[in-house]
Amino acid sequence: DVKVTQSSRYLVKRTGEKVFLECVQDMDHENMFWYRQDPGLGLRLIYFSYDVKMKEKGDIPEGYSVSREKKERFSLILESASTNQTSMYLCASSPGQPNTEAFFGQGTRLTVV
């Protein structure tokens, strides 16, 4: 069974902390994605990566960075967490060929206090 695993289901962090959200996929997929989901705004793409060490900005990259040192792992970094980054964060992966389905993790609900 295909699997995208996010390291935490729930996370509470303080304002100004550096936060790492980890995502691991076991399907040898080339592409990996980070989205955030907020009520009324749907899913918005933060960053995606199409290969190791490669990354592209999505629609809302401000305040975030990413790291992909290994094919199976894609990390989202909040350098200095702020309360407006309280959200549900979803990781996804897909094969390198276009027009293939993406698989999503269960999400990390991050609260910044």
Next chain:
Amino acid sequence: DAKTTQPPSMDCAEGRAANLPCNHSTISGNEYVYWYRQIHSQGPQYIIHGLKNNETNEMASLIITEDRKSSTLILPHATLRDTAVYYCMGRGAGSYQLTFGKGTKLSVIP
């Protein structure tokens, strides 16, 4: 990627067919139509995609109009477990991105 429009919510009686419409009048010739759904507190789940022809799999059928400006996702016998938000999106042939809109919240009523 094409902008899509979906009704914000729909109800369907359990056991009946659920027909979810999507308008994508700006879709280009090489863009596929994708459908995902998101059950509460879970990550989105792929349902089906198509380019021109109608498609069917074990989950649903996808009907795309001949002019490709709209499509309908059909769940033939809706169950309570099909209660979810359903997202329609266009995706270019060479595109790796998925751009989600606000989707349709489908409520299946016993």
